[in-house]
Amino acid sequence: MSGTFTHDFKTPAFKGKVSIPTGLFIGGKFVDGKKGETWDVINPTNGKKITSVASGTVEDVDYAVKVAQKAFDETWGLKCPGNQRSKYLNKIADLMEEHLDEFCALEALNTGKPFSWAKKGDMDMALDTFRYYAGWADKISGKVIETSEDKLSYTRHEPIGVVAQIIAWNFPIMLLAWKVAPALACGNVIILKPSEFTPLTALLFAKLANDAGVPPGVINIINGTGPKIAFTGSTLTGRKIMQSAGKSNLKNVTLELGGKSPNIIMDDADIDQAVDWTAHGVYWNMGQACCAGTRIFVHEKVYDQFLKKFTEKTKKVRMGDPFGDVDIGALVSNQQFERVLDYIDSGKKEGATVHLGGEALKKDGFWVEPTIFTDVTPDMKIVQEEIFGPVGVIIKFKDDEDAIRQANDTTYGLAAAVFSKNVDRALQTAHRLNAGTAWVNCVNQLHAQVPFGGFKQSGIGRELGEYALENYTAIKAVHVNFGHKI
Amino acid sequence: MPQTFEYTFDTPVYKGKTSFSTGLYINGQWVDGSKGTTIDVINPTNGQLVTKISEGTKEDVDLAVVAAQKTFDTVWGLNTPGTRRAELLNNLGNLMQAHFDELAALEALDNGKTFGWAQDVDVTDSIATIKYYAGWADKIQGKTIETTAGKLVYTRHEPIGVVGQIIPWNFPLMMMAWKIGPALATGNCIILKPSEFTPLTAIRMSHLIQEAGFPPGVVNIIPGYGTTVGAAISEHPHIDKVAFTGSTLVGRKIMEAAARTNLKNVTLELGGKSPNIIFDDADIDQAVRFTSHGIFWNHGQACCAGSRIYVHAKVYDEFLTKFTDKAKSLKVGDPFGLDTYQGPQVSQIQFDRIMSYIDSGRQQGATLHLGGERHGSEGYFIKPTIFTDTKPDMRIVQEEIFGPVGVVIRFEDDDDVINQANDTMYGLAAAVFSKNIDRALQVAHKLKAGTAWVNCINQLHPQVPFGGFKQSGIGRELGEYALENYTAVKAVHVNFSLSVK
Numbered sequence: 005m006s007g008t009f010t011h012d013f014k015t016p017a018f019k020g021k022v023s024i025p026t027g028l029f030i031g032g033k034f035v036d037g038k039k040g041e042t043w044d045v046i047n048p049t050n051g052k053k054i055t056s057v058a059s060g061t062v063e064d065v066d067y068a069v070k071v072a073q074k075a076f077d078e079t080w081g082l083k084c085p086g087n088q089r090s091k092y093l094n095k096i097a098d099l100m101e102e103h104l105d106e107f108c109a110l111e112a113l114n115t116g117k118p119f120s121w122a123k124k125g126d127m128d129m130a131l132d133t134f135r136y137y138a139g140w141a142d143k144i145s146g147k148v149i150e151t152s153e154d155k156l157s158y159t160r161h162e163p164i165g166v167v168a169q170i171i172a173w174n175f176p177i178m179l180l181a182w183k184v185a186p187a188l189a190c191g192n193v194i195i196l197k198p199s200e201f202t203p204l205t206a207l208l209f210a211k212l213a214n215d216a217g218v219p220p221g222v223i224n225i226i227n228g229t230g231p232k233i234a235f236t237g238s239t240l241t242g243r244k245i246m247q248s249a250g251k252s253n254l255k256n257v258t259l260e261l262g263g264k265s266p267n268i269i270m271d272d273a274d275i276d277q278a279v280d281w282t283a284h285g286v287y288w289n290m291g292q293a294c295c296a297g298t299r300i301f302v303h304e305k306v307y308d309q310f311l312k313k314f315t316e317k318t319k320k321v322r323m324g325d326p327f328g329d330v331d332i333g334a335l336v337s338n339q340q341f342e343r344v345l346d347y348i349d350s351g352k353k354e355g356a357t358v359h360l361g362g363e364a365l366k367k368d369g370f371w372v373e374p375t376i377f378t379d380v381t382p383d384m385k386i387v388q389e390e391i392f393g394p395v396g397v398i399i400k401f402k403d404d405e406d407a408i409r410q411a412n413d414t415t416y417g418l419a420a421a422v423f424s425k426n427v428d429r430a431l432q433t434a435h436r437l438n439a440g441t442a443w444v445n446c447v448n449q450l451h452a453q454v455p456f457g458g459f460k461q462s463g464i465g466r467e468l469g470e471y472a473l474e475n476y477t478a479i480k481a482v483h484v485n486f487g488h489k490i
Numbered sequence: 491m492p493q494t495f496e497y498t499f500d501t502p503v504y505k506g507k508t509s510f511s512t513g514l515y516i517n518g519q520w521v522d523g524s525k526g527t528t529i530d531v532i533n534p535t536n537g538q539l540v541t542k543i544s545e546g547t548k549e550d551v552d553l554a555v556v557a558a559q560k561t562f563d564t565v566w567g568l569n570t571p572g573t574r575r576a577e578l579l580n581n582l583g584n585l586m587q588a589h590f591d592e593l594a595a596l597e598a599l600d601n602g603k604t605f606g607w608a609q610d611v612d613v614t615d616s617i618a619t620i621k622y623y624a625g626w627a628d629k630i631q632g633k634t635i636e637t638t639a640g641k642l643v644y645t646r647h648e649p650i651g652v653v654g655q656i657i658p659w660n661f662p663l664m665m666m667a668w669k670i671g672p673a674l675a676t677g678n679c680i681i682l683k684p685s686e687f688t689p690l691t692a693i694r695m696s697h698l699i700q701e702a703g704f705p706p707g708v709v710n711i712i713p714g715y716g717t718t719v720g721a722a723i724s725e726h727p728h729i730d731k732v733a734f735t736g737s738t739l740v741g742r743k744i745m746e747a748a749a750r751t752n753l754k755n756v757t758l759e760l761g762g763k764s765p766n767i768i769f770d771d772a773d774i775d776q777a778v779r780f781t782s783h784g785i786f787w788n789h790g791q792a793c794c795a796g797s798r799i800y801v802h803a804k805v806y807d808e809f810l811t812k813f814t815d816k817a818k819s820l821k822v823g824d825p826f827g828l829d830t831y832q833g834p835q836v837s838q839i840q841f842d843r844i845m846s847y848i849d850s851g852r853q854q855g856a857t858l859h860l861g862g863e864r865h866g867s868e869g870y871f872i873k874p875t876i877f878t879d880t881k882p883d884m885r886i887v888q889e890e891i892f893g894p895v896g897v898v899i900r901f902e903d904d905d906d907v908i909n910q911a912n913d914t915m916y917g918l919a920a921a922v923f924s925k926n927i928d929r930a931l932q933v934a935h936k937l938k939a940g941t942a943w944v945n946c947i948n949q950l951h952p953q954v955p956f957g958g959f960k961q962s963g964i965g966r967e968l969g970e971y972a973l974e975n976y977t978a979v980k981a982v983h984v985n986f987s988l989s990v991k
Contacts, residue, residue, distance in 0.1 A: 149969065151951045159955060159971075160935065243749045250745030253915070254738070254758065254961045261753070280990045415752070434982050435646065446985035451637045454981050455645060460730060461753045466979050469635065471645075474974065479966050481954050482934050485946035490779045 006034045009055040009204070011110075015327030017119035018109045022208070026057040028064055028227065029210035031071040032220025038063040043200050043227065048116035048334040049325060049369040057203050060228035065195065068224040072166045072193040075221025081163050081191050084219070086142030093138035093188060095216040097131050103212065104131075110204045111177055112326035116334035116370070117289055119327050125288075129450060130181035133468070136452035137185035140473060144190055154487035161477040163191030164256075170235040170245070173199035173336050174292040174392075179236050180206055182467050184223065190476040195224045199237075201337050203227040236260040236294075239416075239461050246464075258465030258475045260294065261458060262390040263418030266411035267297030267447060268433065270404070271305040273423035277445065279313045285421060285447035286396040287321055287374050290332050292340070294462075295419035297447050299387060300398045301407045307400045311378070314398070315360055318374045323365075334370045335393060341370035344393030351377050351386040356397070382410065390416070404433065412438045417459025421447045440466070492520050493528070495541040495690070501826035503605045504595050508694070512543040514550055514713070515696035517557035518706025524549040529686050529713060534602035534834040535824060535869040543689055546714035551681060551722040554710040555729060558652040558679035561707030567649050567677045570705075572628030579624035579674060581702035586617045589698065593691055597663055598825040600690040602833040602870070603788055605826050615950065616667035619968070622952035623671030626973060630676055640987040647977040649677030650755075654723035654732040656716075656744070657692075659685035659836050660791040660892075665735050666692050670709060671952075672972040673733075680709045681729065683720055687837050689713040716740060725751045733975060735759040735793070738890075738916075738961050745964075757965030757975045759793065760958060761890040762918030765911035766796030766947060767933065769904075770804035772923035776945065778812040784921060784947035785896040786820055786874050789832050791840070793962075794919035796947050798887060799898045800907050806900045810878070813898070814860055817874040822865045834870040835893060841870035844893030851877050851886040856897070882910065890916070904933065912938045917959025921947040940966070 006027025013020055027034035036058050043059040046052065060068075100107060107130075108122040117126070146159035169183040176198060187194050198206040210225045235245050239261040249255045267285050269278045285297030302310045326333040335341045341364070348362050361375035375395040380387050387397050401407040411420060420437035423445055424430040434442035440457045443449060450456060450468070457466035465475055492513025499506050513520030521544070528542035586593060593616075594608035603612070632645035653673055657665040662684060673680050684692035696711045712719050720740075724732055724747035731754055734744050738760040748754045766784050768777045784796030801809045825833035835841045841864075848862050861875030875895040880887050887897050901907040911920060920937035922944055924930040934942035940957045943949060950956060950968070957966035965975055 147970075149951075149953045151953055155946070155949075157951065157954050159969075239753070243753060246749030246753065247746045250742045250749060254742060254745065254760070254964060256964045259753065277989060284990050431982075431984070434984075435980075440979065441981045441983070444982065444984040446641070446983060446988060449641075449983050449985070449988075451635075451643070453635045453637055454643050454983070455979055456981065457979070459978055459980075464753065464755050469645075469981075470633075471979060478959055479940065479955050479957065479971060480935075480959075481941045481956065481969075482931075482944065483941070483946060483949050483954070484931070484934075484944040485949070488946065488949075489776055490783060 006036050006058055011113065013109050016329070017327040018105050020105065022106045022110060024110070024204065024207045025211060026055060026207060028058050028060050029207070029223070029225040030064070030068045031224070032214055037061060038067070043229070045114060045203060046337065047113060048336050051338065051368050051370070054113060057207065057227050059200070060226040064226055068195050068226055069166055071221040072195055072224055075219055076165050076193045079219040080193055080222045081165070084191065086144060089189060089191060090138045090141035092216060092218050093134050093141060093185060096213055096218070097134035097138065099212040099216055100134070100209070101131055103208065107177055107205055107208060110208060112333070114202045114204045115173065115176065115336050116326055118330045118333050121289070126175055126178045129452070130178045132452040133181040134185045137189040140186070140470070141189040144473065144477065154485070156484040156486070158482050160480045160482065162480055164476060164478045165192065167192045167194055167476065169194060169196045170237065171196065171198055172236045173202040174289060176202040177205040177209065180209060186472040187476045188222070190473055192476050193222050195226060197226055197228060200227060200229045238262055242463070259463045260467060261461065261463045263294050263296070263416045263458065263462050264299060264388070264390050264414050265295055265297050265419040265421070265439065266299045266301060266437065267421040268301045268407050268411060268423065269303060269306065269310055270422065270424035270429060271303040272426050272429070273306070274425060274445070275306055275310055275313065278423040279310065279317050281421070281423070281447045282314060283317045283321065287332055287394050288448055290335055291394040292336060292392050293448065295441065295448060297419070297421050298391065298396055299411070300396050301401050301411060302398060304400050304402045311398060315376065318360055318376060321374050323371065323374070332374070332394065335372060336370070338370060340392065341372065344372050344391055344395065347386055347389070347391040347393070348375060348395060351384065354384045354386070356380045356384060356386060359398070382413070388414070404429070408433060408436050415461045418462035419443065492522055492544045493542055499595050502828050503826050504591055506592055506595060508592050508596060510694055510697050512541060512693055514544050514546050515693070515709070515711040516550065516554045517710065518700060520696070523547055529689070531600060531690060532837065533599065534836055537838070537869060540599060543693060543713055546683070546712035546719045548718060548722040550712050551719055551726060554681050554712060555652055555726055557707040558681060558710055559728060561705055562651050562679045565705045566679055566708050567651070570677065572630060575675060575677060576624045576627035578702055578704050579620055579627060579671070582698060583617050583620040583624060585698040585702055586613070586620065593663060593694065596690045596694055598833070600688045601659065601662060601836055602825055604830045604833050607788070612661055612664050615952070616663045619667040619671045619952040623675040626672070626970070627675040630973065630977065632979070640985065642984040642986070644982050646980045646982065648980055650731045650976060650978045651678065652729050653678045653680055653976065654726065654729045655680055655682045656720050656723060656732070656734045656736065657682065657684055658736045659688040660788060662688040663691040663695070666695060668967050669733055673976045674708070676973055676976040678976050679707060681723055682709065682711050683723060684711065684713050686713060686715055721747065724748055727752045729754055731755045731976070733757045737761055741963070758963045759967060760961065760963045762793050762795070762916045762958065762962050763798060763888070763890050763914050764794055764796050764916070764919040764921070764939065765798045765800060765937065766921040767800045767907055767911060767923065768802060768805065768809060769922070769924035769929060770802040771926050771929070772805070773925060773945070774805055774809055774812065777923040778809060778816050780921070780923070780947045781813060782816045782820070786817065786832060786894050787948055789835055790894040791836065791892055792948065794941065794948060796921050797891065797896055798911070799896050800901050800911065801898060803900050803902045810898060814876065817860055817876060820874050822871055822873060832874065832894065835872055836870070838870060840892065841872065844872055844891055844895065847886055847889070847891045847893070848875060848895060851884065854884045856880045856884055856886060859898070882913065888914070904929070908933060908936050915961045918962035919943065
């Protein structure tokens with residue numbers, strides 16, 4: 005039926021053969037798309053084709069929805085008790101862990117991120133997330149609500165039914181886990197669209213979910229282009245999805261979108277730690293993180309010291325073959341590569357100082373140097389807009405109030421960080437920053453237990469933690485009247 | 491200067507006076523609209539003018555948002571502790587209680603519902619809701635979340651800031667209470683647009699809100715039209731949340747507008763075509779009374795009205811006879827008359843809509859079993875109406891009529907009736923009448939609706955969430971659940987000892 009992709013990895017980080025089906029995964033089977041279309045998957049370290057995968061269309065989605073609805077009505081939903089859903093989620097996690105290195109290798113090959121980060125970051129979080137929600141699956145509770153003694157009022161937190169999930173290319177398997185785990189825990193069936201740039205780990209996942217015995221139709225994975233529905237991606241696309249939902253059937257929408265997160269270094273920060281964390285904030289995942297701390301505000305008293313150390317730190321960031329001993333790899337695609345270079349260009353044109361970097365590497369693939377801009381003004385594009393590359397801007401400030409005001413002066417509100425050892429200053433600043441996550445003396449720390457999501461145009465709703473369950477349950481209030489007669 | 495509305499009620503059920511400014515309430519003052527125009531408030535019992543009120547515009551919304559944001563940043567939000575917010579909400583509840591009959595009378599005058607119903611349900615429930623949320627105001631909690639010993643992680647449930655609220659004309663005061671209660675309890679500032687058809691109780695409330703001691707700018711009330719004030723709220727770049735109750739059609743527009751502009755979070759309470767299933771083991775007499783309440787309460791102008799009435803074949807004839815008698819006994823007339831059960835529909839537009847649905851029922855071949863015509867010769871009164879012998883595809887079975895029109899459908903098989911009940915794009919509420927514990931509860935669980943009533947109907951409590959599945963809405967009002975609509979969750983990670991290399 006559908007094809008297979010096999011790759012023999014012969015790399016320092018991983019040696020082995022990995023084989024995955026490349027079809028659409030619908031109703032427990034891998035199939036070609038109804039129109040037989042395919043999509044080329046590109047290796048970002050050299051711009052060359054890795055393989056092609058089946059690419060779905062509206063017809064495939066319609067079919068998948070029917071299959072999924074049937075599974076929901078007959079074998080999943082509340083017909084599959086929570087503890088059984090829990091077993092499936094744990095089994096999925098166990099199988100993923102058995103194939104850990106294969107996942108990491110595929111992710112590194114497909115996205116250009118280092119194998120080592122895929123292992124200690126992406127997959128570690130993905131496994132944690134599946135196991136965390138496995139634990140929730142049999143703890144979905146409603147409430148009994150006191151009204152009067154002649155009735156019983158209670159709520160049921162029911163699965164919604166068929167949910168659509170669209171994920172981004174920056175953390176493919178991790179975002180898949182963030183979406184799939186809570187949705188399944190709550191008893192929903194899923195139509196998931198990975199990014200067309202990075203479908204490979206999703207396909208391995210589908211194969212393993214099948215092996216885990218998840219009933220056919222519960223998880224459906226359809227690669228293809230264009231958004232159709234829980235969505236992680238750009239704010240621009242997020243709008244389109246919400247508008248579509250409004251136009252069609254008012255489906256509930258949760259969105260995890262972009263950011264331009266501020267990172268504030270106070271004069272009483274541990275500067276060495278601040279430098280290390282700031283580098284992590286900007287360069288992790290090549291800056292392709294929605295919560296990247298890309299606006300770096302440094303108190304004037306420590307500005308020179310910080311800049312010097314941060315520059316040294318940045319120079320030590322090792323960029324190269326994802327399977328080597330490196331810190332960062334290539335950007336995910338040519339599209340992104342050009343976007344980031346455009347932004348760097350605009351920084352130069354608008355008069356910012358390129359303090360470090362600012363160039364693409366002259367070789368095949370999508371490589372951009374870690375870049376630091378200084379002497380910026382607030383209205384510059386590189387200060388306002390999300391670049392999604394390894395580019396930080398450093399801004400001097402003298403006054404806490406001014407730093408907080410500047411930090412909050414954005415349409416985004418995904419995350420923020422503050423470095424200070426003073427308990428009052430650190431926590432009160434964190435509280436005043438308008439963002440869904442505030443990091444104190446750290447950056448980009450995520451846990452399956454802790455909610456994550458945006459204020460303002462960075463999104464709607466929260467993922468992770470207990471909070472994510474709300475996204476995937478429909479509340480029904482039941483009023484049972486005993487004695488009230490009219 | 492805005493007009494002062496003065497009115498003397500001299501009726502069999504209520505005698506009293508009211509007098510208040512009808513300006514827009516912005517930043518603690520009553521002002522003319524920016525264009526100096528007014529809206530006519532019409533008495534639905536006779537189509538006559540009651541008073542003019544100031545008309546709000548987009549510019550007024552802009553002004554209000556600026557004032558609200560300033561108030562939020564300086565005086566309200568987390569600057570006012572929960573206990574104080576509780577105190578103010580309780581003050582408001584007490585003032586509403588002190589003006590109980592006046593509020594009921596204004597509601598009856600403006601909307602056409604009877605004074606008695608306005609007292610027993612609308613005003614009573616509104617006060618209860620405000621007081622319920624007063625109790626929540628100092629109990630807004632985040633969590634501390636265990637991760638590792640080297641850090642402290644907690645969530646704050648913060649107010650969002652300036653929220654927009656757009657409410658309908660069917661339960662004007664009650665819908666206002668459902669909206670402002672949780673929004674104020676959680677520390678938000680509000681821009682509220684009442685319906686242009688029924689602004690009077692909202693405007694009266696603006697005076698009580700001021701008297702209660704809410705700082706200027708916390709609540710702003712701007713009557714106006716959907717296409718102007720409603721759109722301005724949905725599209726406003728500095729309103730981060732909009733809550734709407736009204737038609738599904740308009741709900742869509744609001745969601746699209748929110749998406750198109752600043753991705754403000756949206757909660758919607760929309761329409762319904764709620765099924766009401768009477769089994770052969772129901773208490774028929776009670777089922778008849780609750781069914782009547784289900785469709786004729788508020789003249790059928792309730793989003794959760796039980797308008798599709800499914801009756802088991804074994805009890806169909808008995809039920810229909812008794813239900814018909816019950817419907818005939820409902821007195822239609824002056825909202826301030828003695829013994830009146832049902833007043834006029836709210837407006838000419840609604841009257842025409844409902845009559846057009848009744849017409850379609852006839853034309854599509856349903857049997858007009860009772861009613862189906864205007865009552866009297868002035869005002870928007872429609873007789874309680876029952877259709878039988880319908881088919882599932884008829885408009886009167888599919889579409890929300892929002893009037894005193896029920897369709898009664900015979901069934902024989904439990905699975906079939908559940909399928910029919912669920913075969914709708916709506917999912918707001920449902921009811922089932924049966925004394926058998928297995929049947930009653932299992933059917934309730936299978937009905938795809940945000941509220942399932944067992945052996946009762948249209949029972950609402952401030953403690954219990956209310957909202958729709960499918961195209962009946964997004965989100966839940968009332969209960970603890972409503973607090974989520976008005977809080978922004980922030981996770982704070984405080985690192986003690988983790989270093990990075």
